[in-house]
Amino acid sequence: MSSPSPEHVIENQRQDWNRVAGGWEKWDRFFDEQMAFLNHRLVADARVRSGMHVLDLGSGTGYPALLTAQAVGTKGQVVGIDLAAQMLDAAKRKAALLNLSNVTFQTGDVTSLPFEQTSFDAVTTRFCLMFLPEIPKAVVEIARVLKPKAWLASAVWSAPDKNPYLKIPIDIIKQFVEIPPPDPTAPGIFRLAKPGELAGMLQQAGFVDISEHEFLGDVQFSRAEEYFSSLMDIAAPIQNLWTKLNLTQQTEARDRIIQTAGQYRNGSVIALPIAVRMVAGRKPG
Ligand SMILES: C[S@@+](CC[C@H](N)C(=O)[O-])C[C@H]1O[C@@H](n2cnc3c(N)ncnc32)[C@H](O)[C@@H]1O
Numbered sequence: 306m307s308s309p310s311p312e313h314v315i316e317n318q319r320q321d322w323n324r325v326a327g328g329w330e331k332w333d334r335f336f337d338e339q340m341a342f343l344n345h346r347l348v349a350d351a352r353v354r355s356g357m358h359v360l361d362l363g364s365g366t367g368y369p370a371l372l373t374a375q376a377v378g379t380k381g382q383v384v385g386i387d388l389a390a391q392m393l394d395a396a397k398r399k400a401a402l403l404n405l406s407n408v409t410f411q412t413g414d415v416t417s418l419p420f421e422q423t424s425f426d427a428v429t430t431r432f433c434l435m436f437l438p439e440i441p442k443a444v445v446e447i448a449r450v451l452k453p454k455a456w457l458a459s460a461v462w463s464a465p466d467k468n469p470y471l472k473i474p475i476d477i478i479k480q481f482v483e484i485p486p487p488d489p490t491a492p493g494i495f496r497l498a499k500p501g502e503l504a505g506m507l508q509q510a511g512f513v514d515i516s517e518h519e520f521l522g523d524v525q526f527s528r529a530e531e532y533f534s535s536l537m538d539i540a541a542p543i544q545n546l547w548t549k550l551n552l553t554q555q556t557e558a559r560d561r562i563i564q565t566a567g568q569y570r571n572g573s574v575i576a577l578p579i580a581v582r583m584v585a586g587r588k589p590g
Contacts, residue, residue, distance in 0.1 A: 313439035314492055315414055318436055318506065319388040321541035326391035328538030329366045331407040333395070335535065337368075339524045343460050344369035345580060346520065347429045348376050348413030350458035356380040357426035360442075360450060362415045363387050367396035373429060374400070374408035380542040384420075387433075397582065410446040414477040416443045423452045431460045434503065435496035444510040451532025454590030460581050463519050467580035469569065470524050471543070474536060477561045478546045481554045494542050503584045518584050530567040532575060533559060 309317075329336075347369045354357060355378045361370035361583060364385030374383040385408065387393050400408050413419050416439050428447050437443050447457050447539040465472045469514075478484070489495055497503045504517045526532040537544060550558055569575050 308491060309438075311416070314438035314574060315388060315416075318492075321393040321545065322387070322389035325539055325541045325544065326366070326441060326472035328387060328535075329392060330395040330398075332535045332539060333366060333399070336539070340368070341372070342522065343431060343520070343583075344372040346583060347458045347460060348373055350583060351427040351429050351456045353377060353427050353429075357382075358424070359383045359427045360418075360420070360425045361385040362428065363436070364396055364410060364448070365389070365392040365433075367399050368409070368431055369429050370396065370408055371399060371403060374405045375403075377407065381405055381407060383569065386409040386415065386418070388412060389414070390413060395500075403427065413573065416446060418446045422449050424450050426452055426455050428455070428457045429459070430457075432462065434459055435461050435475075435494065436492050438492050440497070441506050441509060444506045444512075448510045448588055450501050451588045453588055454519055456585060456587050457507070457582040458583070458585045459503065460520075460583050461503060462494050463580035463582045464498045465495055467519075467521070468538075470532075470577035470579045471540070471544045473565050473577070474533075474540075474543050474558075474562050475546065476566065477558050478543075478550065480561070481558060484546065484547045484549075486567065495572070500582075502585075503582065507584065507586040511589065515584070515586040515590050517585075518583045520581045521578065522581070523578050525574040525576050526566075527574060529563040529575055531560050532566045532577060536560065 351374055353376045357377045359373050364370045364387050370383050370385035390412050396410050504515050507515050566575055569577050
């Protein structure tokens with residue numbers, strides 16, 4: 306079977322993430338608390354400073370753009386772009402609540418950035434690049450819009466085996482329906498999981514001082530049911546697999562997911578491991 310065109314992938318991504326925008330807003334406080342450490346790491350890796358003009362790619366509901374806006378202060382400016390207008394609407398509401406007037410959000414595709422060359426002092430991006438149909442092309446675009454010596458800092462998911470948080474439901478869905486192994490170059494959650502893959506693309510695009518670290522953590526829930534419903538509310542790619550099950554299978558799969566997640570109980574919480582690949586690089590000066 307031929308792979309879908311880039312335009313087709315982009316359109317599906319737009320629809321997928323718009324569909325789950327309400328879920329992201331519902332669970333915003335929870336995931337902000339659980340994942341904020343990644344935003345701080347990105348802001349540090351991108352060497353964000355007061356007064357900078359920073360671009361955040363695939364901002365969704367505002368991560369890490371909102372933290373970056375606080376870091377650059379009133380003299381700086383942050384632009385967040387994303388395909389999904391409804392995700393960005395939530396980001397805009399949060400920016401208003403936080404009284405941040407130095408961050409704007411606009412729809413756009415990372416593969417074809419609507420900005421002049423050398424417009425930005427830094428670029429950040431969390432959990433977006435692996436969903437692009439043409440990642441090397443996007444990395445060249447990022448290099449184009451960065452000023453000389455400016456940093457790109459990115460976070461993508463690492464290997465499935467190190468990410469029970471995401472792997473548990475995928476494995477259980479596979480117990481009910483056959484899901485062909487993904488084309489290793491097809492966009493998806495684990496597309497950039499392999500060590501060196503994204504770093505190699507940065508190198509190809511001319512970035513220097515490239516660093517790559519696998520950052521281990523966990524997401525903590527008070528109950529396994531909370532894990533199940535939150536993940537199903539926000540994880541568009543897993544929702545897509547879930548719809549392949551009939552209602553009886555969904556009931557059984559839910560029970561198995563909750564039971565498996567329960568095995569990760571650690572004291573008063575269920576701590577599901579995550580592994581995130583942090584890749585940064587600098588445009589030569
Ligand atoms: C998992 S969400 C991550 C959102 C946010 N960065 C975060 O970490 O919470 C992935 C986001 O990437 C966006 N996205 C996917 N492909 C994109 C593209 N080609 N251009 C711009 N945004 C894209 C989606 O619309 C979605 O909001």
